[in-house]
Amino acid sequence: MAQNEELDARKLMILKAIIDDYIESSEPVGSRTVAKKYDMGLSSATIRNEMADLEEMGYISSPHTSAGRVPSTKGYRTYVDKILEPASSDPALANEILSKLEDKMSEYGKLIKACAEIASQLTNYIAIGVTHGSAKNSVKALQLVPVDEQSALVVVVTDDNSVKSKLVSLNEKIEPDRLIEMSGIINRYFYGKPANSVTLMTLNRISEESGISRSLLLPFVDAIFDCIKECGKGQIYTEGTAQLLRHPEFDSIDKARDFIEMIQDEDMLEKIVNQSEDLGNGLTVSIGTENGNDGMSDYSVVSAKFEVDGTCIGTVSVVGPTRMDYKNVISSLEFMKKMLEKKSLEGKKLLTDGSDIGAEDIGDLN
């Protein structure tokens, strides 16, 4: 039987049965189980012959003679690419997720973190959210807030609506009113400009035109740059570490620890997440040895790029054992991805529908 031969329908059915069962039970699957549980109208002996073929072709393997068969990377790959049919989505779930994301929509960092959290809850695996730190953030607004007579808080809002703040200590005393006045002046110079367009020259010009001394201005501008830099930095959120212990592959503490330690390493994460076998639906699945990394050969990664208003705001990846519930993981991520995209379009519409904020909302605050 040639290696590159296509699988016929029956072999595909049997492969599906084996993988479904293995995903469910985490035990090697025997011919009898396939014949009985997934009634194929065939005897176990026939299944056995087919399984021998599948093994020869590299789709499955047996841990030892008297055990059943276990899917190989190639087997999972075929399962994911050719066998898996899309799951239907649950509208109740959709609403639940929507409500959780509702007030996170404004800031992309928090949004990605929330998405990773939800992805982890939906799938029971670890989810990793990575924000798409872009270096060309511009300032949307900034404000200097008096803290005490010689320090102030710089609050910066960048064009992706993320808010960062930094405490600034000054050499000289400064009046709150003066600070607020400065706030307005600096704001005007920074507003809408990409961060890197503000240079030493600009600083001098601000100083000249506004009459604010360079030495007073500098600490604030420094802090503003720090804030921008921080916004540009991609954040990594790892959610659901505790989920790990639910899965039988982590029966020994050592395995769990090794995995967690690998997951903690940010460089490693970068590699893990940046795979690119697009499935056509905007998702990426990397299975076992496909990860290219020794330590990851027993794990799979499903990643989704999340977009809002057409721009990529980050990725969420679900990482779990190769014996992962691909159907659930893929459909969960796909679902969230679609929802975000729809939501961002609807957002515009929603605004014209009127808001449900009424006078009673303020009543109970008194």
Add this chain to the structure above:
Amino acid sequence: MAQNEELDARKLMILKAIIDDYIESSEPVGSRTVAKKYDMGLSSATIRNEMADLEEMGYISSPHTSAGRVPSTKGYRTYVDKILEPASSDPALANEILSKLEDKMSEYGKLIKACAEIASQLTNYIAIGVTHGSAKNSVKALQLVPVDEQSALVVVVTDDNSVKSKLVSLNEKIEPDRLIEMSGIINRYFYGKPANSVTLMTLNRISEESGISRSLLLPFVDAIFDCIKECGKGQIYTEGTAQLLRHPEFDSIDKARDFIEMIQDEDMLEKIVNQSEDLGNGLTVSIGTENGNDGMSDYSVVSAKFEVDGTCIGTVSVVGPTRMDYKNVISSLEFMKKMLEKKSLEGKKLLTDGSDIGAEDIGDLN
């Protein structure tokens, strides 16, 4: 031998040896080990007699006949209260910690989170940070930032320098300039006022005096209240969950999972953290059964209230097995606590020393 009799010096020494060894090895400690490793100038037989006494008095117990002894809650309590001598602090460590906290000092939420992170790293146990959400936050500054023509971001800075933001959708279009103008007006009404002093009446007055329509004002005021409410809410940060797996008491996955699940439960956390056996140094140690909670009988909690400028900003608790390295945990928390207090005093001083921000800082940003 009476239960309430004081331990003599020799018994204390032996108890200390047993606990030290048990903390180090996690194995029941035998008389031979105590005699040889902690040379007491006594034979194992003598130690054995003393150990029998200690057991009778409830300071130690043996898991079974042919094992060594293990400290009881009472034993640990004596160890913590009477035996433990304070550890000396490491100046290099101090600097490292200081630098990590440097730019977190402005916002208490982040500060507590950072402290919990550091505490976990220092001790190798799980650390839980709880912020001291106070309901009477006042607004220090607020700003409305245009997002698109029908939505804006409300950014609120409260008096504890925490910054919260919220996206507001409007029924009508609004010009960016108008928004900035409103920003100034609303700001003036809220500035410095405790949150609950702004009532429906105030809203009407703002509307009258500024000429801004009530319906336009309302969503913003609502959002501001939401931000304040969020600031007031105490946050809980759990750091270092992965540390768990380092300790031999979590040799079985079940134990680890049970513990993690307990720790995830916020109500439970509340109970765990709110213990109050002050040691005189501002710390609180709750050992095993002292926790009063069934599930916690194998764990100990060391908590520290953290204060800045004389007001409590939150607590950091380290949670680990009763066989915890109390010396390290206590001294680590004590150290951080002191550092924060010193730092907050020095802060004022630092401001007058001049800052190290110079022109070169802006140079490399171009």
Add this chain to the structure above:
DNA sequence: CGTTAGCACTCGGAATAATTGAGTGCTAAC
């Protein structure tokens, strides 16, 4: 020629038995 019943064989895992050794309590001598 594909399918199936039957059978001998394999081998990991569970159950059981044997062995080891760390630690104890007690007694008697110093």
Add this chain to the structure above:
DNA sequence: GTTAGCACTCAATTATTCCGAGTGCTAACG
């Protein structure tokens, strides 16, 4: 009061047996 000596206990380790799920192969069947 301290200590050496000794019989005893019992968890943990190791060896041994036993069981059964699963396989591959062969021969018969439609």
